[in-house]
Amino acid sequence: xxQVTQSPEALRLQEGExxxxxxxxxxxxxxxxxxxxxxxGKGPEFLFTLYSAGEExxxxxLKATLTKKESFLHIxxxxxxxxxxxxxxxxxxxxxxxxxxxxxxxLTVLP
Amino acid sequence: xxxxxxxxRYLVKRTGEKVFLECVQDxxxxxxxxxxxxxGLGLRLIxxxxxxxxxxxxxxPEGYSVSREKKERxxxxxxxxxxxxxxxxxxxxxxxxxxxxxxxxxxxxxxVL
Numbered sequence: 001x002x003q004v005t006q007s008p009e010a011l012r013l014q015e016g017e018x019x020x021x022x023x024x025x026x027x028x029x030x031x032x033x034x035x036x037x038x039x040x041g042k043g044p045e046f047l048f049t050l051y052s053a054g055e056e057x058x059x060x061x062l063k064a065t066l067t068k069k070e071s072f073l074h075i076x077x078x079x080x081x082x083x084x085x086x087x088x089x090x091x092x093x094x095x096x097x098x099x100x101x102x103x104x105x106x107l108t109v110l111p
Numbered sequence: 112x113x114x115x116x117x118x119x120r121y122l123v124k125r126t127g128e129k130v131f132l133e134c135v136q137d138x139x140x141x142x143x144x145x146x147x148x149x150x151g152l153g154l155r156l157i158x159x160x161x162x163x164x165x166x167x168x169x170x171x172p173e174g175y176s177v178s179r180e181k182k183e184r185x186x187x188x189x190x191x192x193x194x195x196x197x198x199x200x201x202x203x204x205x206x207x208x209x210x211x212x213x214x215x216x217x218x219x220x221x222x223v224l
Contacts, residue, residue: 031211032212034213041218041220043203043216043217043218044215046214046215049210049212091211097161097207097211098156098169101153103151103152
């Protein structure tokens with residue numbers, strides 16, 4: 001069974017204090033690893049897709065990396081507007097277009 | 112830009128009522144999905160569809176049904192709403208290509224009294 005575990009569950013940072021969120025996965029046949037941002041009361045917003053170990057993608061203060069067992073979402077010099085829940089999901093060769101989601105990391109950036 | 116819309120942001124219904132939640136996407140995506148999201152339980156897949164008139168059960172289909180008569184529209188039906196179906200309902204769509212990226216709608220917060 002595919003499993004996705006995110007840590008920490010919650011993270012509080014001061015503005016400008018860089019950190020990383022972790023997504024570890026146990027799957028057979030990874031097709032892609034996805035990061036989403038979700039604001040309270042809204043639907044998840046797509047951020048990145050990573051396909052193979054060693055791949056990296058960046059968007060503003062966010063950088064996502066992928067290894068064979070985990071992915072990191074690095075947040076550099078965060079601002080209060082980066083506060084949100086960040087979700088990780090995997091698609092696998094056996095899942096026929098479905099994604100398996102982690103439970104998310106709730107990030108709070110204090111001014 | 113991909114746009115997925117849902118018929119209501121907030122909905123309040125009574126126990127036993129039949130409830131329709133509608134989702135529309137404008138990107139000609141083949142795949143559409145319905146999830147519910149609850150604190151501590153994350154996103155759970157209810158039903159999905161790969162094509163018009165096709166449907167597949169997800170992890171928690173009990174108490175729900177779906178309809179996909181047109182490619183852009185995917186409806187979730189609660190045949191007889193119960194209080195344990197109070198939740199945030201999220202619709203998503205994706206393209207049947209090399210990527211499985213799903214794009215989500217804004218969500219419907221359903222309260223069943």
